Each structure stands twice: as structure tokens, then as C-alpha cells.
Amino acid sequence: MSDDFPQQRRTTPRDELAANNPFASPVATDQASPGCVSRTDIPEIPLTPWTSIWTKPRLTVRQVLDTDPKRYVLLITVLAGVSNGLVNSVEPLANTPDLGELMRLGAVVALIGAGVSLVALFIVGWIFTGLGRLSGGVGRSFELRTAIAYANVISVWCLPLNVCGVLVYWYVEHNPGELAMLGMLLAIGLIMVVCGIWQLVVLSATVAEAHQFAGRQGAATVLLPVLLIAAAVLLPLSILMWSP
Numbered sequence: 001m002s003d004d005f006p007q008q009r010r011t012t013p014r015d016e017l018a019a020n021n022p023f024a025s026p027v028a029t030d031q032a033s034p035g036c037v038s039r040t041d042i043p044e045i046p047l048t049p050w051t052s053i054w055t056k057p058r059l060t061v062r063q064v065l066d067t068d069p070k071r072y073v074l075l076i077t078v079l080a081g082v083s084n085g086l087v088n089s090v091e092p093l094a095n096t097p098d099l100g101e102l103m104r105l106g107a108v109v110a111l112i113g114a115g116v117s118l119v120a121l122f123i124v125g126w127i128f129t130g131l132g133r134l135s136g137g138v139g140r141s142f143e144l145r146t147a148i149a150y151a152n153v154i155s156v157w158c159l160p161l162n163v164c165g166v167l168v169y170w171y172v173e174h175n176p177g178e179l180a181m182l183g184m185l186l187a188i189g190l191i192m193v194v195c196g197i198w199q200l201v202v203l204s205a206t207v208a209e210a211h212q213f214a215g216r217q218g219a220a221t222v223l224l225p226v227l228l229i230a231a232a233v234l235l236p237l238s239i240l241m242w243s244p
Contacts, residue, residue, distance in 0.1 A: 053153045054198075057205040061150050065143055065210065073149040077121045078114040080152035083159040085113020086166055087192065094169040102170055117152075121145055124225075128207055131221045137211025147206035154199040161188060 049072075052060045064071065086093070089109045096102040125145040132139055139147070165188040172181050200222065208218025 049150055050153055053150055053202060053206075057151070057202045058209040061147050061206040061209050064146055064150060069142060069146045073121075073146055074118070076149045076152050076156055077117050079159060080149075080155035081114040081117025082110040083113075083155045083162050084117065085109045086159075086162040088113075090166055090169055093166050094173045096170065099170075102166075106166065121148060124148060127225055128221055131224060132207065132211040132213070132217075135211070135213065135217050135221065137213050137217070137221070139207075139210035139212070143210040144207065147210040148203065151199060151203035151206045154195055154202060158192065158195050161191065164188060165192070 046067075047056065047060050047063055049060050049064060086106070086109060089105075093102060093105055093109065096105055122145065125141055125148055128144045128148070129137075129139060129141045132144070165185065168181055168185045168188065172178060172185055175181070204219040204222050205215055206218075207221050208215045211218065211221070
């Protein structure tokens with residue numbers, strides 16, 4: 001074909017589906033230079049990442065990556081670490097003898113959770129970068145760290161709920177006959193499970209956007225390390241349990 005006639009990008013069924021899918025990658029309209037892409041799907045009025053990440057994860061993280069990819073990354077990571085630390089330590093916190101000891105131990109748990117979250121951000125970001133590159137992704141390490149951090153906004157929103165959960169759990173442990181508080185604890189637990197599942201979905205979408213590939217590849221990038229770690233832990237345990 002002659003070079004006198006510029007080739008136009010054909011519209012595919014996938015493009016039509018992506019137009020109505022909040023988890024689809026924004027459609028590139030031109031590629032003047034690598035890393036400089038005009039995206040018609042990003043609204044003229046900027047999104048508010050603290051809320052839009054719940055329903056528009058790909059558009060949200062794309063806006064952040066195209067404007068200021070390091071903004072609030074460490075703050076979100078620290079707050080999410082505090083939130084997750086409280087969840088993971090709810091039982092020892094509930095077993096403290098009084099509220100004073102609960103507050104002191106809670107402060108220690110919060111500090112440890114924040115530190116672990118910061119370290120994990122860089123380790124997991126490096127892992128997601130490498131795995132994504134193997135699947136044809138183009139994301140760089142700092143872009144994957146941004147994708148991970150902004151998916152953790154959901155954990156930040158859950159922080160007040162987690163604090164309430166710890167206090168209610170502590171109360172139930174010391175007052176086992178309070179059925180109303182036990183029902184509240186179960187409700188909080190159910191909400192946390194739903195939020196945790198949704199955060200995994202959002203993380204898959206943000207990782208996919210950072211790497212510029214399909215959502216299913218983002219899910220595979222996120223789930224593969226989890227499966228490998230689970231296999232590395234469960235396989236030796238199974239061998240020990242079934243060995244004569």
C-alpha cells in the first residue's frame with residue numbers, strides 16, 4: 001500500500017466494550033512520542049482519586065500517572081499499613097486487659113504496620129514490574145508503586161471501621177453476653193470482607209493500567225505471587241503432615 005494514504009486505526013468490538021467499561025484501559029488517540037499519549041476517555045474535570053478509585057480505577061490511576069505519579073503515594077501507604085495492621089492484630093489487641101493497654105499496643109501495631117507497608121510497597125512493586133514485563137507490560141517500577149498505593153485507598157477508607165472493629169471486639173471479649181455488640185462485630189467483619197475482595201479487583205485494574213494491558217493480565221500479575229507464596233508455604237506443611 002502506498003505511503004501517501006495514512007492508515008487509520010480500525011474500531012474493534014473490544015474498543016466498543018471498553019467505552020462502557022470503567023475497568024477498561026483508556027483509548028489512545030495518538031502516539032506522537034513514547035510516553036506522550038492523548039487519552040479521550042479522561043474527563044475534562046479532574047477526578048478525585050480518593051473517591052473515583054472505587055468505580056473508575058483505571059481512569060483514576062491514569063490521571064495520577066499522567067500528572068503527578070508520586071503524589072500521596074507514601075501517605076496512602078502509611079495509612080493503609082495502619083489499617084491493615086489493626087486488622088491483622090485484632091485478636092491480641094482484643095485480649096488486652098484494659099483500654100489503656102489496648103491503646104498502647106494499638107500504637108505499636110500502627111507503627112509496625114506503617115513500616116511494613118512501606119517496605120512491602122517497594123518489594124511488591126518490583127515483583128509486579130517484573131511479572132508484568134514478562135507478559136508484555138510497559139510499566140515502570142514507580143508507576144507500579146503508584147498503582148499499588150492508590151488501590152490501597154480502599155484500606156484507608158476502612159481505617160475508621162477497623163478502629164471501631166477493634167474496640168467492639170475488645171468489648172465483646174470482655175462482655176461475652178452482649179449479643180447486640182456481637183451482631184455489630186459480625187456486620188463489620190462482613191463489610192471488611194467485601195471491601196477486601198473489591199480492593200483486589202481494583203488492584204488488578206490499576207496494575208493493568210500501569211502496564212497498559214488487559215484487565216485479566218492485571219489479575220494474573222496480582223494473583224500469581226499470592227499463589228506461589230501459598231504453594232511455597234502449604235506444600236512443605238502438607239509433606240510434614242502426611243509423612244510417616
